[in-house]
Amino acid sequence: MARSKPRHRKANLKSRRARRSWRLWLVLSALAVLAIALVGGGVYVYWLDRWVTREFEGKRWSVPARVYARPLELYPDKRLTPANLERELGAAGYREVSTVDDPGEYSRNGQRFHVHTRAFPFSDGREPGRPLALRFDGDRIAALRHAATGDALTLVRVDPATIGRIQPNHNEDRHLVRLDEDVPRSLLEALLAVEDQSFAGHIGIDVWGIARAAWANLRAGEIVQGGSTLTQQLVKNLYLNPRQTLGRKANEAIMAVLLEAHYDKAAILQAYLNEVYLGQDGERAIHGFGLASRFYFGKPLAELDIRQQALLVGLVKAPSRYDPREHPQRARERRATVLKVMVEQDYLGVDQARAARSQPLGVTAEPGDQTLPHPGFMDLVRRHLQRDYERASLARDGLRVFTTLAPHVQQAAEQALTRRLSRWHKAMEGAVVSVDGDNGEVEAVVGGRNVRYAGFNRALDARRPIGSLIKPAIYLTALARPGQYGLGTPIADQPITLQNAQGERWQPANYDGEYLGKIPLWRGLADSRNAATVHLGLDLGLRAVVDTLDGLGARVPASIYPSILLGSVDQSPLDVARLYEGLAAGGFRTPLRAVRTVTTSDGEVLSRYELDLARAADPKAVYLVNHALQRVVRQGTAQGLDEWIAEDVRVAGKTGTTNDRRDSWFAGFTGDRLGVVWVGRDDNGRTGLTGSTGAMTVWGAMFSQLALQPRSAEPPEGVAPVWIDGATGKRTAQRCRGAVQLPYIAGSAPQGRADCSAPTNDDGWFKGWFQ
Amino acid sequence: MVSVTRLMAVLVLGAVALAGCATPTGPSGDDGVEPAAEEPEPRSDDAAGAQEPDKPKGQPAVRELVAEAEAASRAGEQPRAAQLLERAVRVAPRDPGVWQNLAVVRYRQQRYGEAETLAQRSNRLAEEDRELRRRNWALIAAARDQQGDAAGAREAQRRRKAVTKQDSAL
Incomplete structure (x- = not known):
């Protein structure tokens, strides 16, 4: 034992030494761990901080350009059908009610309307919101008065329909709201009362709130309160996936504090309002109060009443559980809770709350989806803007784009195309372009039969042979030489054989296989005589014809063959619209425009695309061609149009059919509007349709829905x-x-x-x- | 030439004061047009029920816009004046007075080529309004002058006088 003692002591000593070194090691490593943790944590927080700010800046500034239709102008004597006024109002988000009280509402009683317009800040001045009384007389506005004062009004602009947004790459639709403009105060109060009462004072997390929530949850035995601040909820929505873990909670808290350190309460609140998840529409998540308001109530956030605001605020907690369309009873109870909290917080009187509680939910039966997408037109707008704006800037800077789309014309075009196409083979496709004949503004674009689908835009990108649609250019070339040609000049409708440089023979034949000998020039156009037109075109010279096409602003091919005289030249419907615009405007050419102005979000004008005119052709010669084009409709290949359009409208138009009936075309214009329709197949297969049995019927169905301005019969001087x-x-x-x-x-x-x-x-x- | 230009400018300045409501009253006469046939031939009547195209009736809406445009133009705000007149064109595209006013604004913006075309467009619609046509030709002459087209300016002057002569012959 004695031996063992020292040994033991030795061992003891050794172990003491070992223990000491172990302790030292422990302390050292603890210090090291702490240092690493500190450094690591610091790095981590720093990294989080960078991430938080970067993402938030991106989100905050990423306000896609908002795109508007042209505003509807109302004035006595305006040509408009009552049905089309309703279409216009519908597109601008007006609701039909029995008694008009608020902006954004209208009522109709036969030919009489009450409309309460919304105020709108146009770039050339603010248009006040006003209650209007309108009376129609047929297809005209006969009287326009202020509904309250009875004063006659000369000119009123209705706030324009929002037709879309120019998004970055993702297809997420959002109605961004601005804290100071679009959000009712009572909604903010309800939101803060229910979700985060200490929002104004906390630093991103609310320690008191968490404790309070924990206590409440403990007492209730379930989770009744979240304890998350709005900032934390925003972080959750912006950055994190929805898994509930402790680590995620910690991250959320750190990030919330960081966010608060960088941004003021207003910025955070606005981001929250636009980010929070409020429901589901099939595949599409409904984010933000702006979109949710449209989705549930079919109107903008600013127009919601207290009960609707309370319902939306209630949805924040659990959108699917309280979905007012799926679970109306639960939604009512949740709304009552919100109203009760508002009363407790002194934001709402007891009577008001009681009144709101007793009202129905006020949710539309179908998801009110604000804007109907018009992808064909939007595509044109996007291309127009890309000349002057960077893509990123459009998706980010909150610009306002004022376009030329006329909602009721667009709807008429969409309906006519889809209805007519549904009668034919399912592979049939089509496209429509409609343009204001006086100023070149594009009123409607339909890019295919599936009018809501942003796929191949045939109106802009389907370049097809235009067949006889080219003929007016040949006759215009002739009629611009009044010494040689007049509408009555006899021309040869006789067989003809041509040979090209390769020795290939080409025999242009008339559609009916007959040859009439001598016919007056106008008949060659009215009856679309191929042989007569080729004879005429060769007499004039191909170069002269191409010069005419060029003058009208058409896309001219690089190499020219005689077959161009029968339209073997590929053009899109938009190209054809450009070509015919020169005729519709009487020899003046205006560049086609889809955008009028672009402004910043504050209304400062960045670009204005002005009306511009150039001489396209001699107005006298154009008048003669248009006379012949009117005869096309009166007595030529487009006679069938009288099934849709009254003769006194004096429509001028031209049918076009290509080889084997692969393409069916019609271009025609009234006194103020030009329409071009193409019908054909993407695989270039046969359609079995001519210009008059196919495209012309689409044109007729479309224009029959519109109030038509007759073409002037007045000849020009000389x-x-x-x-x-x-x-x-x-x-x-x-x-x-x-x-x-x-x-x-x-x-x-x-x-x-x-x-x-x-x-x-x-x-x-x-x-x-x-x- | 300088004095001519100045004279034209004066005429042009007067032109914008014109209200946008030319009122064509009937079919054009035979001014400058060779008679079509020996015997007088009635123009074929349009069907009685046919709606006439927007004959500008001095639309109050147009008057309002033109007055606003005039004020803007006088204040030197030509882009705003042009914007208002473009709106007026949309309301009454057949009104030659509106097109002429737009021509005047383009002239004041020193966009002479456009001014000339717009005045021609106005002329196309102003068959019966000699006063308006005279002013358009004066504007065209001035615009051509500004573009260095002396011959074209003289031709426009000749046309202006021709309109005046028809007037005094009446």
Whole structure:
């Protein structure tokens, strides 16, 4: 034992030494761990901090450009149908009610409307919101008054429909709201009362709140209070996945404090309002109060009443559990809770709360989806803007884009195309472009039969042979030489064979396989005679025809063959609209525009795309061509249009059919509007349709929905009507057989006179100028 | 040439004061047009029920916009004046007075080519309004002058006088 003692002591000593070194080691390593933890934690927090600010800046500034339709202008005598006024109001988010009280509402009683417009800050001045009383007389506004004062109003602009947003890459739709403009005060009060009472004072986390919540939960035996601040909820929505773990909770708390350190309460609150998850629409998550308001109530956030605001605030806690469409009873109870808290916090009177509690939920039956997407038109807007704006800036800077889209015209185009196409083979596709004939503003674009689908935009990108749609350019070339050609000049409708440089033969044939010999020039266009047109075009020279096309602003091919005379040149419907715009505007060309102005979010104008005019062709010659194009509709290939459109509208138009009926075209214009329709197949297969059985019917169905401005019959200075003998092209008198009245450019009427054969009555209808 | 230009400028300045409501009253006469046939020929009547295209009836909406545009133009705010007149064009595209006012604003913006085309467009619509046509030709002459097209300016002057002559012949 004695031996063992020292040994023991030794051992003791050794172990003491060992223990000491172990302790030292422990202390040292603890210190090291602490240092590492501190450094690591610091690095981690620093990293978190960078992440938090970067993401938040990105989100905060990422306000996509908002795109508006053109505002509807109301004034006495305006041409508009009552049904189209309703379409316009619907597009701008107006609701039909029985009694109009608030902005954004309207009522209709037959030809009479009450509309309460919303105020809107246009770039050229603020338009006040006003209660209007309108009376229609047929397709015109007969009276326009202030509904309260009874004063006659001369001109009112309705706030424009929002037609979309230019998003970054993702397809998320958001109605961003601004704290100071769009959010009712009572909604903020309700939100703070229910979700975060100490928001104004806390630093991102609320220690007291957590303790309070824990106590409440303990007492209740379940989770009744969250204890998360709005900032924490925002962090959760912005940065984290929804898994509930302790680590995630800690992260959330740190990030919330960091966020508060960097940004003020208003910025955080605004981000929250736009970020918070409030429901689900199939695949699409409903984020933000702005979108939720549209989704549940079909109107903007600013227009919600207390009960609706309370319901939205109630949804924050558990959107699917309280979904007012799925679980209305639960939603009512949740709303009552919110109202009760508001009363407790003195934000709401007891009576008001009681009144709100007794009202129905006020949710629309179907998800009120604010804007109908018009992807075809938006595509054109995007391309237009890309000339002057960077993509990133459009998706981020909150710009406002004021476009030229006319919602009721767009709807008419969409409906006409889808309805007509549904009667034909399912592979049939189509496209429509509609343009204001006076100023070149694009009113409607439909890119395919699935009008809501942003796929291949046929209106802009389907380049197809245009067939006979090219013919007016050839006849315009001729009629611009009044010494040589007039509408009555006889031209040869005879077989013709051409040979190209490779020795290939080409025999352009008439559609009916017949040849009429000599026909008056106007008939070549009205009846779309291929042989006569080729003869005429070759006499004029291909170069001259191409120059005319160029003058009208058409896309001209690099190499020219005689087959261009029958339209073997590929153009998109938009190209064709450009070509015909020059005719519709009487020889003046205006660049087609889809955007009027772009402003900052504060209304400062960044770009204005102004009305611009250039001479496209001689107005006198254009008048003569348009006269022939009117005869196309009166007595030529487009006669069938009278099924849709009254004769006195004096539509001028042209049908086009390509080889084997692969493409069916119609371009036509009234006094103020040009429409171009293409029908065909993406695989370029046969359609079995001609221009008049296909595209023209779409055009007719569309324009029959619109209030039409007749084309002017007034000839320009230096054009006068002359009676011409149809057979010889010489002058004759009205009473003579075969006499046709045609406009001639002064000094160019033929000199010789035809023999006047016995007057007849049988073709009297055919003679007059515009009967 | 300088004095001519100055004269034109004076004429042009007067032009913007014009209210946007030309009122065509009937079919055009045979001004400058060779008679179509020996016997007088009635223009074929449009069907009685046919709606006439927007004959500007001195739309109050247009008057209001033109007055506002005039004020803006006088205050030197030409872009705003142009914007208001573009709105007026949308309300009454057939009103030659509105197009002329827009031409005047473009002239004041020293966009002479556009001013000329707009005045021509106005002329196309102003068949019966000689006073308006005279002013348009004066504007076209001034615009051409500014673009260095002396011959074109003289031709426009000739056209202006031709309109005046028709007037005094009446």
